[in-house]
Amino acid sequence: MKPRLAGLRLTGPLSLYGGGFALAALVIDQASKLAVLHGVDFGxxxxxxxxxxxxxxxxWNTGISYGLFSQGADGWWLLGGLKLAAAVLFWFWLARVDRRIEAAALGLLIGGALGNAIDRLAYGAVFDFVSLHAFGFYWYVFNLSDVAIVAGVGLLLYDSFLGGAAKLPS
Known part of the structure; x- marks a missing residue:
């Protein structure tokens, strides 16, 4: 019998699969942030x-995307809590999926949300460090949690167009 919470399914056929993507995204993000924070001499x-x-x-991003809403000194805990809530909601969604691509996408979203939530709750801000640029154009500074989130959204969009073709074989 699968564990349930007030009628909500907590696990499903691809929970472990999606959870693996979440764990990988979270570990890679946190390891990269720690390595850069403590191992790189910025001079x-x-x-x-x-x-x-x-x-x-x-x-250090004290706001949300692109530094929006960064002026509030006390809102960091709310933003961290929202990321945790998003991760929980994505987990409930993950428990209901039957396509690997959707499970992978949700796992990446969960791992990315948790990675940035950990920063927000531990430091009061999200640590961003990757700066891409070419021909005088600089992209926004980001971290690997952001990469996981964008990849997860991209996979969900791809899956929405692909439809049932990526369904888990019975």
Whole structure:
């Protein structure tokens, strides 16, 4: 018998599969942040050139996407709580899926949300460090949780167009 909470299914046929993606995204994100935070000497410039199009910078995002709503000093706990709530809702969704691509996408969303929530709750801000640029154009500074979230959304969009073709074989 599967565990239930007030009629909500907590696990499903692909919970372990999606959970693996969540765990991988979370571990890779947190390990990369710790490695950069404690292992990279940013020096006086605050920037480390990795490749001609890639720099590591130290950026603390106290707001949400693109630094929006960063002026509130007490809202960091609310933003962290919202990320945790999103991860829980994605888990309930994951318990109901029957397609691997959807499970992988939700796992990436869960891992990404948890990675940024951990930063928010531990530091009061999300640590971003990847700076991509080319031909004078600089993309927003981001972290690997953001990559997992974007990949998860991309997979969900792909799955919505693919439809039932990616259904788990019976």
């Amino acid at each position: 006086d410039a605050g920037i480390v050139r990795i490749l001609p199009f890639l720099d590591f910078v130290r950026a």
